[in-house]
Amino acid sequence: MSFQPIENYGVIGNMRSIALVSTEGSIDFLCYPDFDSPTVFASLLDDKSGGCFQIEPQLTNMRIRQLYLPDTNILLTRFLAEEGVAELTDFMPIEALEKEEEQPNEIVRTISVIRGNVHFTMRCRPRFNYANCAHRAEISDQCATFLPVDNCCPPMTLYSTVSMQEQSGDIISDFTLQSGNSATFVFGGLRPQGLPPEMALLEERFQQTSRFWKNWIAKSKYKGRWREMVQRSALMLKLLIHRKHGSLIASPTFSLPEKIGGVRNWDYRYTWLRDAAFTLYALIRLGFVDEAEAFIDWLKGRLSDDAQRGPLQVMYGIDGRQKLDEITLDHLCGYENSRPVRIGNAAYQQLQLDIYGEMMDSVYLATKYGHAVSHVGWQNVHRLLEWLGKNWQRPDEGIWEVRGGPREFLHSRLMCWVAFDRALRLAQKRSLSGPLERWQQTRDEIRHDIFTNFWHEKLQAFVQSKGSEDLDASALLMPMMRFISPVDPMWLSTMKAIEERLIEDTLVRRYEVERTHVDGLPGGEGSFTPCSFWYVECLARAGNLEKAQLLFEKLLGYANHLGLYSEELGSNGQHLGNFPQAFTHLALISAATYLDRALSGTQETVWR
Numbered sequence: 001m002s003f004q005p006i007e008n009y010g011v012i013g014n015m016r017s018i019a020l021v022s023t024e025g026s027i028d029f030l031c032y033p034d035f036d037s038p039t040v041f042a043s044l045l046d047d048k049s050g051g052c053f054q055i056e057p058q059l060t061n062m063r064i065r066q067l068y069l070p071d072t073n074i075l076l077t078r079f080l081a082e083e084g085v086a087e088l089t090d091f092m093p094i095e096a097l098e099k100e101e102e103q104p105n106e107i108v109r110t111i112s113v114i115r116g117n118v119h120f121t122m123r124c125r126p127r128f129n130y131a132n133c134a135h136r137a138e139i140s141d142q143c144a145t146f147l148p149v150d151n152c153c154p155p156m157t158l159y160s161t162v163s164m165q166e167q168s169g170d171i172i173s174d175f176t177l178q179s180g181n182s183a184t185f186v187f188g189g190l191r192p193q194g195l196p197p198e199m200a201l202l203e204e205r206f207q208q209t210s211r212f213w214k215n216w217i218a219k220s221k222y223k224g225r226w227r228e229m230v231q232r233s234a235l236m237l238k239l240l241i242h243r244k245h246g247s248l249i250a251s252p253t254f255s256l257p258e259k260i261g262g263v264r265n266w267d268y269r270y271t272w273l274r275d276a277a278f279t280l281y282a283l284i285r286l287g288f289v290d291e292a293e294a295f296i297d298w299l300k301g302r303l304s305d306d307a308q309r310g311p312l313q314v315m316y317g318i319d320g321r322q323k324l325d326e327i328t329l330d331h332l333c334g335y336e337n338s339r340p341v342r343i344g345n346a347a348y349q350q351l352q353l354d355i356y357g358e359m360m361d362s363v364y365l366a367t368k369y370g371h372a373v374s375h376v377g378w379q380n381v382h383r384l385l386e387w388l389g390k391n392w393q394r395p396d397e398g399i400w401e402v403r404g405g406p407r408e409f410l411h412s413r414l415m416c417w418v419a420f421d422r423a424l425r426l427a428q429k430r431s432l433s434g435p436l437e438r439w440q441q442t443r444d445e446i447r448h449d450i451f452t453n454f455w456h457e458k459l460q461a462f463v464q465s466k467g468s469e470d471l472d473a474s475a476l477l478m479p480m481m482r483f484i485s486p487v488d489p490m491w492l493s494t495m496k497a498i499e500e501r502l503i504e505d506t507l508v509r510r511y512e513v514e515r516t517h518v519d520g521l522p523g524g525e526g527s528f529t530p531c532s533f534w535y536v537e538c539l540a541r542a543g544n545l546e547k548a549q550l551l552f553e554k555l556l557g558y559a560n561h562l563g564l565y566s567e568e569l570g571s572n573g574q575h576l577g578n579f580p581q582a583f584t585h586l587a588l589i590s591a592a593t594y595l596d597r598a599l600s601g602t603q604e605t606v607w608r
Contacts, residue, residue, distance in 0.1 A: 051127030084116025357415025
């Protein structure tokens with residue numbers, strides 16, 4: 001086995017766990033039982049010892065097609081050859097959210113033969129606790145049980161409709177199916193009372209899961225030009241929202257490199273507060289208010305937390321926990337030998353002042369389009385702004401979580417302005433009490449500071465940090481946050497400078513990594529896909545619709561075969577970084593909805 005390109009994967013999930021399935025029919029990544037639990041399969045990060053669950057047809061000159069069943073997160077992998085055709089259906093059952101009882105957290109894999117007689121090899125090779133825990137396997141009555149040593153992880157089971165054998169802790173099966181026949185495997189934790197799944201009911205569970213996804217996506221109000229890509233992005237975001245907590249993870253994977261062989265390998269299985277505003281904006285645009293309210297309920301709970309640096313922390317575990325210690329897994333070789341392999345994320349200890357703006361933008365949007373903020377919630381806002389009013393001038397690590405030392409970053413200053421601006425708007429719209437005069441004074445001070453200290457007269461552009469001559473693509477959010485008009489001459493000249501130094505066609509880099517060394521890390525990275533979608537939206541907001549549409553269509557061409565995106569793109573178009581990434585799909589939805597309305601000549605109905 002060798003490493004598959006990152007873009008060669010689809011994902012399945014049940015809003016608790018997510019598995020990555022390759023075009024070769026192998027599950028190469030799964031954290032279980034939750035998004036941020038240890039891995040059970042991790043051959044994506046170590047093709048020899050990471051573990052996988054593969055179902056392989058023995059066909060010659062095989063061609064492979066992979067697709068989602070329409071409007072669902074059910075994945076179909078089709079294997080085609082002269083001697084036969086087979087289809088592998090992968091899904092994680094999920095029923096209506098109204099059901100209160102705990103549902104089994106399982107993966108269902110069904111391999112069917114459409115034509116011919118096809119021989120298959122199945123191998124299930126779990127490697128528990130990040131491939132750091134041994135286990136033994138037992139087989140009884142079509143059920144294999146994997147028992148980790150010293151109870152380092154919960155046991156797991158594999159049920160099958162074909163015979164299985166144990167081989168050095170792995171479970172294997174060699175079987176042949178004729179046209180019209182199928183075999184099914186169910187992998188998951190120990191079921192209640194040890195009862196096996198009723199294989200006869202799997203078709204019903206398939207239909208229930210299909211209905212769940214179709215009923216959910218049917219609520220989308222988007223009927224525009226790029227419906228298929230927008231719906232796929234929405235379905236992907238839904239997979240990344242934890243069913244119990246309502247929190248959104250940035251990505252289901254960790255340590256996929258931003259450059260092959262590089263060290264920029266991070267764990268994204270956590271909830272970043274800055275995703276909140278973009279999540280809410282995107283989902284509200286599509287009409288998914290319930291998800292927005294569930295997310296803001298989770299976020300409101302963080303307002304009372306006492307993090308080490310201010311009343312808010314950069315990121316949290318999916319359950320709201322604050323401690324996310326970063327460690328390296330030296331026994332894993334990393335994707336394409338990209339080391340170190342990291343779990344946890346030390347950035348949780350950083351000061352990133354922009355999160356207060358994104359938090360307030362989230363509260364503002366949720367209150368505007370959902371339920372009014374509670375009295376206690378508004379008091380928490382007071383406490384947050386009281387702290388921010390005394391600290392907004394501090395240097396911090398910024399949106400890109402740099403490790404080269406704190407600076408006064410433009411984006412952090414911008415979002416501090418957003419925090420006070422949204423609080424003032426909310427107070428005025430909902431007749432809420434507060435020190436409005438002081439908030440307005442602080443907001444205006446921040447605005448003056450940005451125009452005075454972050455504008456570079458020679459470059460005719462807003463710069464990345466105070467006193468620098470560096471540019472940063474996060475400046476593209478300035479008109480999107482309603483800080484500056486998208487046709488203001490100062491903004492247009494800034495965008496021109498960004499185009500000259502950070503943009504190649506439709507691909508946008510975050511900043512000039514090799515020149516600035518602002519992040520304190522060696523090596524480079526690819527273009528940052530969310531910034532590319534921000535650029536498209538900025539063009540559209542400035543009225544340059546023809547160019548915006550052309551570049552947007554080009555960007556869609558960089559998606560993988562299923563319409564999914566990782567965090568970055570390499571110089572050859574290769575997907576890099578963790579996959580799939582929420583931030584990218586949020587930015588896609590935002591750009592698509594704004595551009596579609598602009599092209600149709602209709603006024604946007606959702607405003608910050």
